[in-house]
Amino acid sequence: MILLGLLIAVIVFVVLLLIDYELGKRAYQKKAPVFDFGKNQADRDLFTNGDALFSSLFEDIKQAKKSIDMMFFIIRDDSISRELYHYLEQKALDGVKVRLVADYVGSFSMNKDIVKELEASGVQFVFSDRPAVPYFFYRLNRRNHRKITIIDDEIAYVGGFNVGTEYMGNDLRFGKWRDYHLRMTGEVVGNIARVYQYDWNDATKEEQFNKKIISKSSSGKDKTIELVVTESGQLEEIFLSWINQATHEILIGTPYFIPSKKVFQALVNARERGVELHILVPIKADHPLVKPAAFPYYKKLLDCGANLHLYTDGFYHAKIMIIDESFCDIGTANFDMRSIFLNKEINTTIDSDPDFISHIRQAYFHDLKSSNSMTHDWINKQPLKTKISAWIAYCVRPLL
Template identity: 40%
Template sequence: MKVFFAILIILILLFALLLLDIFLGRAAYRKKAYEPVFSKKKSDIELIDNGNVLFQRLMDDIRQASSSIHVLFFIMKNDEVSHDMYALLKEKAETGMPVYLLLDWAVGRTIKKDTLQTMKSAGVRVYLLNRPAFPYFFFRMQKRNHRKITVIDGKIGYVGGFNIAGEYLGKKAKFGNWEDYHLRMTGEGVADLQTVFLKDLKRNGGNTETASDVFPELPQGNISHTIYASDGFSLEESYLSHIRLAKQSIIICTPYYIPSKRLQQALLEARKNGVSVTLIVPMKSDHPLVREAGFTYYAELLDAGCMIYRFYQGFYHVKAMVIDDIISIIGTANFDKRSFFLNEEMNVVIEDEAFTKTVLETIELDIKKSDPLTKEHYKKRSIRQRPAEWLGKALSYFL
């Protein structure tokens, strides 16, 4: 019995130290958090919802690059799809063109060392972002750069939810079709994507001596939008402000629904005021406990009359919000506490009815591949799932 209590005390102390590390680390990091406020711009924006189409468009644009290639992804792997990209970046770097590849440390460190070294030897400037360090080691372990940005010649930009690996092209049987949204941009907004990319590079010790043509003069496009970069502090408030603007409808598409208390209450209040609230989430899960954690928030939504759809034809990885059929928010941020309070994210807030109509048409197709979650279905879920739900909610800050 004494051994049991000793172990329990040690675990409690360890947990308290980890919480203290996060609290102090977050307070210290707030002073240098990078959350720029960009002005409204106009660009031409294309919605891409197929991984194979995205990969081919991206590869074609990189092949045709003439002055610079800047690539940042959260995930690249050791598979064939990733190696096709590595080979192309290596090929372009060998011509003498400045080629940068930024990867988050947590996943980038799993790429084989000889793969990274081969690219570096060819001239690709590879950086792993957010390496953990003291002080506040545990907090720094949780800080992830979850952005996916590509800027080519300073003129073509990509941002969205897809990473570069086989599963994102539907090549993993475990997930099947991978539903996601990505944006291809030309026009004024590309300069803001470039700015965030270079700032992430500089903050991680990268050489920021870049040619002036990475910021060429850009034409004005047709779609009004604002680039929004968050660093774990302002994203919750941004979403709250948009939810409170809604007069008719709110649609949230997310692979992980783990809202803060304020966001959950804001959605319930919107529904109380007559705003329709629709949530689309995956039936499958790609991480432990995230699906179960989501269930702990569904009862309130269902009781309030919100609609919840669970996508079953593959894995649903879309990160989008649509307000009143006018405003579309598409980017890298999930509707979860990790994106709100830890990750470095990027969204594009688009104010254009025609573009939003295209987004809504795509969402309607997603709903046709989904099952509605009813109160009856919710109540019939397995008793064995309940402990996992409680554990998921307890750990929701880190999921």
């Protein structure tokens, strides 16, 4: 009787979580903001390793005269984060307006002492997306995954890097860290600032932000970027539109490959119409379930002739899609259901600068040289523990 009672209690608890999740999803989809910026002029630089990125970022912070707005999903309590805190505190003491947003779950290691020290120097700090009722379970899983920095409203950074020693390649478990991050100047910075202000207002509850945000101040034909700002499920249709336009090549780089049913079918359809498909993922895992969760998708893609690659030179964390050598997407969204349906994300797309797209494409194929081809034999030889994890992951894949 005791075991039966426990079983019933577990079933009821799971059902309540599912109801909470579904109701929360519907509620947030109804009020999701619409960002429509069009194409904006932008000069940009690509960073693929932490040393170069943080060297540039810290130098720009030190040169700041008016304002620093910064947002990350993960900020660790380690040497690189403390260096960041030092620079932010110094600029705040010098009279620069400094605002810092950290995701409540992703940056949970930021303790009260760190926050007090930042605020004592004049840094305005807030955690974003604290879990709360109603829809507690849904809101617990709905994270602010954007990584944005804006300096003096003239320079903006967007991409996959968070703040921690592992992103510098200094974690023994992961080794070298491969990621893609953009530094941008030009009119696009103003629209990135609008996204930041929307998130700041949402986190602080200071004021209601306009649900529909439109700013179409596009300029020249080349060196333009279009911002893709999503939350609550809009990314699925966007991914579909990109994949369905492919005529001969799709290149995808992602640390996690757990696409929605529609997005996965679009990839299969692309292969059926003769599009060459390459997918690059890390051989290492930073989560017990996300790697095995992808196995069913890998098997089907191998069956239809896709080229799957396992990055071996450290950990691969880039989020990138290149289509037909003429379209490129770099941003914060992973190729998984969490980014597609749950997380707040910001991506950048480029379709008017062949030289820059070629540069990024070369970086992608450079990474392929540090990878092994995935095969059915490799998947089948996975240990029993991994196969059990794959079954568990299948059951919870919408949260991965």
